[in-house]
Amino acid sequence: MPDEPFLAATKASYDVMAAEYADMVSSDLDAKPLDRALLAAFTELVKAGGNGPVADVGCGPGQATAVLRRLGVDAFGIDLSPGMIDLARRTYPDLRFEVGSMLALGLPEGSMGGLLAYYSIIHVPWERRSEVFSEFHRVLAPGGQVMLVFQVGDDRGHRSEAFGKAICLDWYRQQPDEIANLLRRAGFEVWATVTRQPDAAEKTPQGYVLARKPLSEPVELDEARGLADEGLYVRFQSTVRNERGYFTGVFGLVNGLARNGKLTAEQERLRRAHNDWYNAAYPDPSSADPTVYDRELHPGAAAWFKSTSRDLIKRVDGYLEILAAHEIGWRMMRSSDPGRIVYEDEYQIVVVPHEAGPGPSAIRDRDG
Numbered sequence: 116m117p118d119e120p121f122l123a124a125t126k127a128s129y130d131v132m133a134a135e136y137a138d139m140v141s142s143d144l145d146a147k148p149l150d151r152a153l154l155a156a157f158t159e160l161v162k163a164g165g166n167g168p169v170a171d172v173g174c175g176p177g178q179a180t181a182v183l184r185r186l187g188v189d190a191f192g193i194d195l196s197p198g199m200i201d202l203a204r205r206t207y208p209d210l211r212f213e214v215g216s217m218l219a220l221g222l223p224e225g226s227m228g229g230l231l232a233y234y235s236i237i238h239v240p241w242e243r244r245s246e247v248f249s250e251f252h253r254v255l256a257p258g259g260q261v262m263l264v265f266q267v268g269d270d271r272g273h274r275s276e277a278f279g280k281a282i283c284l285d286w287y288r289q290q291p292d293e294i295a296n297l298l299r300r301a302g303f304e305v306w307a308t309v310t311r312q313p314d315a316a317e318k319t320p321q322g323y324v325l326a327r328k329p330l331s332e333p334v335e336l337d338e339a340r341g342l343a344d345e346g347l348y349v350r351f352q353s354t355v356r357n358e359r360g361y362f363t364g365v366f367g368l369v370n371g372l373a374r375n376g377k378l379t380a381e382q383e384r385l386r387r388a389h390n391d392w393y394n395a396a397y398p399d400p401s402s403a404d405p406t407v408y409d410r411e412l413h414p415g416a417a418a419w420f421k422s423t424s425r426d427l428i429k430r431v432d433g434y435l436e437i438l439a440a441h442e443i444g445w446r447m448m449r450s451s452d453p454g455r456i457v458y459e460d461e462y463q464i465v466v467v468p469h470e471a472g473p474g475p476s477a478i479r480d481r482d483g
């Protein structure tokens with residue numbers, strides 16, 4: 116079933132080392148009191164929600180699935196590797212284990228009370244994590260809980276050997292705050308982010324994030340965007356004024372982070388990709404009129420999308436994701452008359468804000 120090279124490689128690697136890996140981790144949790152305590156808290160929250168089964172996603176040999184069951188929830192395991200699933204079924208014949216991928220769980224929408232991913236998102240490329248978290252959000256019932264456990268860090272790497280066997284396995288470390296922000300963007304409420312220092316056998320701190328799917332869904336950004344009717348203009352900008360007294364747009368905020376060397380390599384790659392996309396997709400006002408952003412001529416000049424430019428507005432998400440990871444707030448504004456128009460094309464206008472008057476209204480706030 117895995118149709119993508121990284122999934123096929125991960126599956127084959129765990130298939131080949133399933134028995135040795137299982138031996139290594141079989142009594143792992145006995146020496147991890149914090150993990151056991153957090154698993155207990157997680158199952159307590161699931162039970163309080165009264166929401167049904169818990170999937171241990173990337174369950175491997177199933178030892179955490181068994182712990183969940185002992186803690187009193189209806190737990191079963193899912194793993195990419197059929198070798199791991201065979202082994203888990205033999206070790207825990209009373210439990211249910213299925214082959215599956217966390218990118219497409221094959222579970223009905225809203226059917227799960229909880230999801231545990233115990234050291235399994237570590238093999239998902241960073242840029243695919245949002246997809247995984249959306250899938251988790253889809254299958255969880257409102258109020259359903261998610262718990263993620265991973266090695267903390269900024270590195271990624273590759274292993275070509277384990278237990279004397281040839282494998283082909285990529286791994287990715289994670290920052291708890293970045294995970295928390297990605298979960299929020301997928302619609303979760305984050306309850307706890309915990310970092311524990313490494314024990315004698317570990318090379319990095321270990322991270323734990325617990326979050327829940329809200330009981331009622333907030334207004335989605337897309338829905339808020341739907342408020343931006345024809346004839347209106349839309350702008351994403353900072354929540355605080357810059358030193359010149361104006362609100363910097365989200366493109367400027369992200370480019371500023373890049374200039375100050377604040378972006379991770381992955382964020383910088385995404386920023387460049389998004390900038391390239393925008394540069395190709397619509398005209399740059401200052402190429403058409405070099406004076407458009409002249410501070411003397413046009414103080415506070417700011418670009419606003421025409422609300423009909425839906426494709427352009429949608430791509431802002433990439434920048435918002437980077438701002439969220441840096442805990443920088445933003446606000447989506449709309450107005451039918453944001454200022455004196457000094458430039459216009461099919462997709463956007465550039466305006467000098469009106470001195471006074473009703474001004475634009477915020478339709479969506481995101482605190483940093």
Ligand SMILES: C[S@@+](CC[C@H](N)C(=O)[O-])C[C@H]1O[C@@H](n2cnc3c(N)ncnc32)[C@H](O)[C@@H]1O
Binds near residue numbers: 177194234
């Ligand atoms: C480091 S092991 C952890 C296994 C187990 N949770 C434990 O702690 O011992 C990672 C497991 O995640 C599984 N895995 C990796 N990527 C996956 C994916 N996309 N979907 C489902 N399982 C995946 C692997 O097959 C492997 O069994």
